[in-house]
Amino acid sequence: xxxxxxxxxxxxxxxxxxxxxxxxxxxxxxxxxxxxxxxxxxxxxxxxxxxxxxxxxxxxxxxxxxxxxxxxxxxxxxxxxxxxxxxxxxxxxxxxxxxxxxxxxxxxxxxxxxxxxxxxxxxxxxxxxxxxxxxxxxxxxxxxxxxxxxxxxxxxxxxxxxxxxxxxxxxxxxxxxxxxxxxxxxxxxxxxxxxxxxxxxxxxxxxxxxxxxxxxxxxxxxxxxxxxxxxxxxxxxxxxxxxxxxxxxxxxxxxxxxxxxxxxxxxxxxxxxxxxxxxxxxxxxxxxxxxxxxxxxxxxxxxxxxxxxxxxxxxxxxxxxxxxxxxxxxxxxxxxxxxxxxxxxxxxxxxxxxxxxxxxxxxxxxxxxxxxxxxxxxxxxxxxxxxxxxxxxxxxxxxxxxxxxxxxxxxxxxxxxxxxxxxxxxxxxxxxxxxxxxxxxxxxxxxxxxxxxxxxxxxxxxxxxxxxxxxxxxxxxxxxxxxxxxxxxxxxxxxxxxxxxxxxxxxxxxxxxxxxx
Numbered sequence: 001x002x003x004x005x006x007x008x009x010x011x012x013x014x015x016x017x018x019x020x021x022x023x024x025x026x027x028x029x030x031x032x033x034x035x036x037x038x039x040x041x042x043x044x045x046x047x048x049x050x051x052x053x054x055x056x057x058x059x060x061x062x063x064x065x066x067x068x069x070x071x072x073x074x075x076x077x078x079x080x081x082x083x084x085x086x087x088x089x090x091x092x093x094x095x096x097x098x099x100x101x102x103x104x105x106x107x108x109x110x111x112x113x114x115x116x117x118x119x120x121x122x123x124x125x126x127x128x129x130x131x132x133x134x135x136x137x138x139x140x141x142x143x144x145x146x147x148x149x150x151x152x153x154x155x156x157x158x159x160x161x162x163x164x165x166x167x168x169x170x171x172x173x174x175x176x177x178x179x180x181x182x183x184x185x186x187x188x189x190x191x192x193x194x195x196x197x198x199x200x201x202x203x204x205x206x207x208x209x210x211x212x213x214x215x216x217x218x219x220x221x222x223x224x225x226x227x228x229x230x231x232x233x234x235x236x237x238x239x240x241x242x243x244x245x246x247x248x249x250x251x252x253x254x255x256x257x258x259x260x261x262x263x264x265x266x267x268x269x270x271x272x273x274x275x276x277x278x279x280x281x282x283x284x285x286x287x288x289x290x291x292x293x294x295x296x297x298x299x300x301x302x303x304x305x306x307x308x309x310x311x312x313x314x315x316x317x318x319x320x321x322x323x324x325x326x327x328x329x330x331x332x333x334x335x336x337x338x339x340x341x342x343x344x345x346x347x348x349x350x351x352x353x354x355x356x357x358x359x360x361x362x363x364x365x366x367x368x369x370x371x372x373x374x375x376x377x378x379x380x381x382x383x384x385x386x387x388x389x390x391x392x393x394x395x396x397x398x399x400x401x402x403x404x405x406x407x408x409x410x411x412x413x414x415x416x417x418x419x420x421x422x423x424x425x426x427x428x429x430x431x432x433x434x435x436x437x438x439x440x441x442x443x444x445x446x447x448x449x450x451x452x453x454x455x456x457x458x459x460x461x462x463x464x465x466x467x468x469x470x471x472x473x474x475x476x477x478x479x480x481x482x483x484x485x486x487x488x489x490x491x492x493x494x495x496x497x498x499x500x501x502x503x504x505x506x507x508x509x510x511x512x513x514x515x516x517x
Contacts, residue, residue, distance in 0.1 A: 033217040033218075035105065035215050035216065035217050036116050037116065037129075037131060037132050037173065038105050038118065038119075038215070039116070039118040039131075039173060039176060040077070040078030040081075040082055040102065040105075040118065040176050041077060041078050041079070041098070041140070041330050042074065042078070042079050042080070043073050043074055043077050043323075043324050043328045044073065044074050045073050046073045054354065057350070057353070057354065059350055059354045059356055061073075061323075061325065061354065065310040066323070068310070068312055069309075069316070069323075071321070071322070071323045075322070076322060077093075077098075077324045078091075078098055078102045078322075079176045079177060080320070080322045081102055081293070081322050082102065082105070082119065082176075082179060083176075083177045083179065084320050085180045085182055085291075086317065086318050086320040087290065088286070088292055088293070088318060088319045088320070089292075089293040089320050090293065090294045090309045090320070090322070091293070091296070091321075092296060092297075092298070092321060092323045092324075093325070094297060094324070094325050094326040094353050094354060094355040095297050095340075095351075095352040096329075096332075097324050097325070097326055097328065097355070098324075098329060098331070099273075099295035099297070100203070100273055100295060101215060102295065103295045104207060104216055105215060106183075106271075107191065107193070107216065107245070108216045108220055110191055111191070111220050111240065111241065111243045111245065112219075112220045112239070112240055113184050114220075117129050118173050118174065118176040119177065119178065119179040120175070120178065121175025121178065122177060122178060123176055123177045124174060124175060126175075127172060127173045127175060130171070130172055130173070131170040131171055131173055133169060134170070135156040135159055136331045137170040138154060138155070138158070138170060139154060139331055139332070139333055141170050141171050142154045142170070142171070143158060143168045143170065144168060144169055144170065144171045145167075145168055146167055146168055149171070152168055183269075183291060185243060185268035185269065187242045188241075188242045188243070189267070190243070190267045190268065191243065191244070191246070191267075191269050191271075192245075192267060192285065192289070193245065193247045193248070193271055194248050194249075194257065194271070194272040194281060194285060195247065195248075195249065195250070195272070195273040195274060196249060197250075197251045197252075199273060200247050200249050203273075204273070208230070208237050208245075219240070220239055221237065221238065221239060221240070222238045222240050235247040235248070235249075250281055253278075253281075254278055254280035254281045254283070254284045255284070257284035257285040258284050258288070267288050267290075268290055268291065269289055269291040269292070270285040270289040270293070271293045271294075271295065274295070275294070275296045275298065275299065275300050275305055277300065282294075294309075297351055297355060298355070298356065299351055299352075301351075301358060302358070303357070305357070306357040309321050325354045326340070326341075326353045326354070326355075327353075380430060381430070382428040382429055382430045383428075383429055384416075384421060384426050384428065385416050385418060385426070385429045386414075386415040386425055386426055386427065387412050387427065387495035387498075387499050388412070388413055388415060388495060389407065389412055389413070389495060390411040390412070390413050391404075391411075392404055393407045393410045394406060395407070396494070408498065408502070410498070412499040421481075423458070423481055423482055423483050424482050424484050425482065425492045426480075427479065427480045428478065428480070429478045430476055430477055430478060430479075431465075431477040431478075433501060435501075436501075437465055438465065438466065438501065439463055439500040440464055440503055440504040440505075441493060441496065441497050441503045441505050441507075442506045442508075443459075443460070443461040443462075443490075443493050443506070443507040444461070444507075444508045445459050445486050445489060445490070445508065446458060446486070458481050458482065459481070459482045459483070459484065459489045460479070460481050460482070461479070461482075461489075461493045461496070462476060462480075463478040463479070463496060463497075463500055463503060464477060465477055478500070480492070480496070493505075
């Protein structure tokens, strides 16, 4: 132990940390921890050659779900995740793009209340603190003349030749935005890490005990608690400010995330490192914390997480997602990326390179990349419409003893440009009526309700026509899902039946047994 460390031995963790930071930022010492030098990256505008590669791989990063989530490049990634205070956040990316390191940085911030230099300043502010000279920083930022600040190149081999030596450096840290203080827990609260048992043992414990990168500084662990700051039997790390970090494996089951007892009132944040095979783990964790997040590569394929992340019905301000592919990472040169992808089976490229939900299991005998891409993109074109009579009517058929005509003698109008489905009288029209075409309507009624949420079942109707030309099967031309009461539903179907050339009605009715006399 150094003399300075001996002098600080009687001080609390916060005081020792303050002294350390003062010396670090004044230049008196060169700190070993990379935590303070961390700079989050955003996804830049992708060059045309990346778009071309994406098309060759049969994937699409510009689908409706990506557009709806504001994931068209350029967009934020690590920076957006860290600066967001949304209660549900997802960092979705390819392999080794920078997901787990982002979660670790935030964990260190929450434990200590301290922030990296870049997250202390507004976006774009030149801080005056020099970056470390590393291969990664040369690839990302480049080399600069130490005297003039002029850009030189991205030659990372130069670090092995002279290592800077006062002639060049990697420039200065730039502000990425101020990390929200509201996300820093109060002293005494708990943070959970959910992950696989293997990742817990081989990755997370190593980061806390022997982190060569220094992304979780030693100063942030309270050595006076547990056994030198740890309780391995419970997978617990004791942080400063009386913060408790508990690591839970998915294999232990969802009940571990139910947080029985006193602890359930003090869980500030939960981060899932990679996807839990059991959705129940996610549900249990979300209901026990203030901030929940997932950092994941979708290795497991088309699972529940896709709907969870991209569901349009969810509030986008509270359910945020950020995405990056391997080509978006500023730390990899093209040669390294090409080497890695050359070792991957074709059906794994969608997840590992592009960070997309694709089917990964087994050795495919067909082109699974294309199939999963078709599944993602398949959307039969339709427009929302309503059918309504041109004039008032009385009954189905006209009768001489009534003043108004029957529905069979009334023209039906088609109302277009409907903005949204109401699960009552709005149809999905896939094909407009064709002259001299025979149609048939299949209708399945239920009880329904005046209040949609009280409907015990959904009433459904489907209008179809016979196949024509090279078509092999009957074609669907319009569909309806409704919660109207049965009588009202019958009239709505009647309007559509009349519109489609007085289609043949094939309605499901009750089955009755004749009573024997």
